[in-house]
Amino acid sequence: MELSILNLENECTGCGACVSICSHQCLSLRPNSEGFYYPEYDDEKCIECGLCEKVCKAIHPEDNRPVTRDYIYIYRSREESTLEKSSSGGAFTSFALDVLNNKGIVFATRYNADTRRVEVANTDNFPFDSFRKSKYVESYAGDSYKLIKEQLKKGRDVLFCGTPCQVAGLKKYLKTANVVDDNLITIDFVCHGVPSMLCLDKFLEFEESGKSKIIDVDFRYKDFSKKKVGWHNMVYCEYFDDGSKKLLKPWNLHYHYYYYLPFLENKNLRRSCYNCNQILESCADISIGDFWGIRKYKSIKDDNNGLSFVLFNNKKFEKTWLDRNSSDFIEKIPFYPNEKQYTARTHKTDFQERDSFYQSVNKHGYITTVRRLYLKRYIGDMVKKLLKKVVR
Numbered sequence: 001m002e003l004s005i006l007n008l009e010n011e012c013t014g015c016g017a018c019v020s021i022c023s024h025q026c027l028s029l030r031p032n033s034e035g036f037y038y039p040e041y042d043d044e045k046c047i048e049c050g051l052c053e054k055v056c057k058a059i060h061p062e063d064n065r066p067v068t069r070d071y072i073y074i075y076r077s078r079e080e081s082t083l084e085k086s087s088s089g090g091a092f093t094s095f096a097l098d099v100l101n102n103k104g105i106v107f108a109t110r111y112n113a114d115t116r117r118v119e120v121a122n123t124d125n126f127p128f129d130s131f132r133k134s135k136y137v138e139s140y141a142g143d144s145y146k147l148i149k150e151q152l153k154k155g156r157d158v159l160f161c162g163t164p165c166q167v168a169g170l171k172k173y174l175k176t177a178n179v180v181d182d183n184l185i186t187i188d189f190v191c192h193g194v195p196s197m198l199c200l201d202k203f204l205e206f207e208e209s210g211k212s213k214i215i216d217v218d219f220r221y222k223d224f225s226k227k228k229v230g231w232h233n234m235v236y237c238e239y240f241d242d243g244s245k246k247l248l249k250p251w252n253l254h255y256h257y258y259y260y261l262p263f264l265e266n267k268n269l270r271r272s273c274y275n276c277n278q279i280l281e282s283c284a285d286i287s288i289g290d291f292w293g294i295r296k297y298k299s300i301k302d303d304n305n306g307l308s309f310v311l312f313n314n315k316k317f318e319k320t321w322l323d324r325n326s327s328d329f330i331e332k333i334p335f336y337p338n339e340k341q342y343t344a345r346t347h348k349t350d351f352q353e354r355d356s357f358y359q360s361v362n363k364h365g366y367i368t369t370v371r372r373l374y375l376k377r378y379i380g381d382m383v384k385k386l387l388k389k390v391v392r
């Protein structure tokens with residue numbers, strides 16, 4: 001079957017390039033029954049110009065070429081406060097501050113409690129801190145590509161940080177719209193894949209249980225005043241509108257089994273995530289990630305505050321970044337493309353398991369689905385923990 005914008009269930013990444021390019025508003029990004037964003041089509045407005053298909057990375061993947069990298073930089077900000085507010089070593093912040101200090105603008109992803117969505121927004125409208133840290137859910141790009149185009153046309157420096165498929169979508173959109181992007185810097189990250197906002201929303205609803213409203217979430221909460229709340233500990237935090245906060249540590253029944261495990265075990269990712277190879281064919285200038293490879297590099301000190309890795313996919317920003325950040329911790333090591341860390345793709349390609357997950361969510365609800373999936377495992381894990389304690 002020929003690929004068209006309307007039959008891309010497995011390939012569409014929900015990047016929204018097709019919606020942004022259409023000047024007749026025939027397309028809009030809407031959540032499907034699983035909660036993932038797909039373009040919805042209004043054929044009455046369509047003049048069949050074909051731009052939506054021309055801009056689609058899934059239909060025209062020819063710009064996707066493997067990136068050659070010989071080395072990677074391990075990076076840790078010297079500022080403790082930056083590390084505490086970042087998922088790993090603060091690599092994103094190191095690039096973003098350069099742009100902001102030059103009166104530029106940063107587009108990245110934040111949680112919006114009003115729309116109850118994780119979405120792309122910009123630093124002209126929201127504080128920079130809200131954009132830091134990983135949100136383990138699909139991010140809604142909305143009209144951000146069009147806003148980036150406007151800013152570039154004004155000659156402003158723009159930084160966009162997003163998933164590899166979002167960066168690919170943005171680049172293809174700007175190319176199709178003939179926009180000069182010399183002032184644009186793009187960053188993507190090694191991306192495990194994304195669950196839908198429906199999963200997070202149902203989980204948050206359950207956490208709220210009719211009490212205070214959750215106004216923000218932090219998937220990578222760190223508190224350096226406490227020893228075990230650092231980079232490796234993966235503590236999750238909810239902030240409520242009454243000013244209180246709730247920490248859910250790993251192995252906590254609710255967070256670990258009800259949200260984190262289905263994500264980590266690829267039970268509920270977007271269909272396109274299962275076949276994604278984007279980080280090895282990145283369209284971004286720079287790729288970043290958590291340097292979990294630290295376990296092999298005993299010479300690098302791991303203080304549990306966080307380490308990023310930085311890959312330059314072209315030479316454009318490398319020298320300035322090295323010069324500006326010379327007082328931070330930076331170590332250059334060889335790049336081994338086959339390391340699990342960079343490929344990040346160990347997903348199964350048949351959709352049976354993830355499809356039955358969402359069928360069950362629609363039939364029985366999210367919480368019942370994850371309870372059925374993990375209850376036995378939870379009991380087993382707790383028994384093992386108890387036995388370990390007794391043996392010790």
Ligand SMILES: Cc1cc2nc3c(=O)[nH]c(=O)nc-3n(C[C@H](O)[C@H](O)[C@H](O)COP(=O)(O)OP(=O)(O)OC[C@H]3O[C@@H](n4cnc5c(N)ncnc54)[C@H](O)[C@@H]3O)c2cc1C
Nearest residue numbers: 086087088090091092108109132133135139161192289290
């Ligand atoms: C869904 C997801 C899966 C990931 N999987 C891996 C992995 O398997 N291996 C690995 O090494 N690293 C992974 N990362 C990246 C990692 O968690 C850190 O983002 C990365 O190390 C950069 O950390 P930092 O301290 O430099 O930046 P931070 O200050 O933490 O900034 C993170 C940046 O990512 C953006 N962002 C956050 N959530 C999203 C989202 N849902 N969609 C789009 N953009 C977002 C933020 O706006 C910000 O620009 C993943 C991130 C996400 C969001």
